Amino acid sequence: MSRYTDMFRALKAREEGAFVPFVMVGDPDLDVCEAVIEALVAGGADALELGVPFSDPVADGPTIQRAxxxxxxxxxxxxxxxxxxxxxxxxxxxxxxxxxxxxxxPFALGLERFYADCAGAGIDSVLLPDVPVRESLPFSAAARAAGVDPVYIAPPSAADHTLDAVAAASRGYIYAVSRVGVTGTEHASSTVGLAQAVERLRSASAAPVMLGFGISRPDQVTEALAAGADGAISGSATVRIVESHAASLREAPRGSTAYEAELEALSSELVEFCSAMKAATHRSRQSALQQQRQG
Structure with missing residues (x-):
């Protein structure tokens, strides 16, 4: 039994979907990002997706690249x-x-050490955005040996054999990409074809499906769940909130009244955003279930 299993079971019992925000660890610095994470939890995040900074983030759009x-x-x-x-x-x-x-x-550290270090810190899953499922076997084996869930991306409009491979390799949840391209709110998510992909993934006895890329508003959470996803992941929208306060936090002396006020404003904005996104999982999941019962 994993924390993901417990979470999705509890959400199903409450007729809710999952809302999972993403933030970059260390953005804008290690102390502030810890306060950011606490605000996300206070706002009702069901789980967390935390990024590790990297010099060549090819899967990310400009907002997360700046993070x-x-x-x-x-x-x-x-x-x-x-x-x-x-x-x-x-x-x-x-x-x-x-x-x-x-x-x-993980390649530089060695897979065994990397996943063991992740497990020691209390990490439940690792998503490798630049490792396709066809190259995943050594990563998955090392992850499972350490007790960490490997997560892979189900690309948009993927062939059935690719979806089947993602379903077989993923534990915890599957990251279903809502559109072609990189992360970011510059382009909206799309649920076109998602229902068919989710159905295929479920037929392969896959882990729950989370929709990401371009999820920035409550109505997009509603659309994701209506299309059959178990939840939604929001990254660039959350990171953009952090970015809007980063410069002021850098300029204000740490511990000063101005610094504390800016940190409080950042935390309040994140709590408000997270609460609104989470609220959408209540309404949309209940509506989807009612439609299923009526059908």
Whole structure:
């Protein structure tokens, strides 16, 4: 039994979908990002997806690319990120924590050590956005040996054999991409073809399906769940909120009244955003279930 299993079981019992926000660890620095994570949990996040900064984030759009840069400039390395995660885990024992990290990091460290370090920090899953499922076997084997769920991306309009492979390889959840391209709110998500993909994934006895890429508004959460997804992941919209306060936090002396006021404003905005996105999972899941019962 994993934290994801417990989470999705509890959500199903309450007739809710999952809302999972993404933020970059170390953005704009290690101390502030910890406060950011706490605000997401306070806002009702069902689980967390936390990014590790990387110098060449090819799967990300400009908003999250800038978050990588800010985090790297703050000096956040992989093991610094793990220390943040470990502290979050100590405060939130039941919240599933996923890590999004580019494949060069586990490759450079060695797969066995990488996944063991992740497990030691309390990470439940690892998503490798630049590792296609056809190359996933050694990563999956090392992850499972360490007790970490490997997560892979189900591409938009993927062939059936690719969806089947993603379903077979993923644990915890499957990341279904809503459109072709990179992350970002510059282009809206699309649920065209998603219902068919979800049906195919479920027929392969897959893990629950989470929809990502371009999810920035409550109505998009509603659309994702109506199309059959078990939940939605929002990244660029969350990161954009952090970015809007980053410069002011850097300029204000730490501990000053101005700094504390800016940090409070950031936290309040994140709580409000997360609460609205989570509220959409109540309404849309209940509506979808009612339609199924009537049909």
């Amino acid at each position: 990588h840069v800010r985090a790297l400039e703050s000096g956040a390395g992989f093991h610094d990120c793990l220390k943040v995660v470990a502290r979050v885990r100590a405060r939130h024992h039941q919240v599933p924590i996923g890590m999004l990290v580019y494949g060069n990091v």
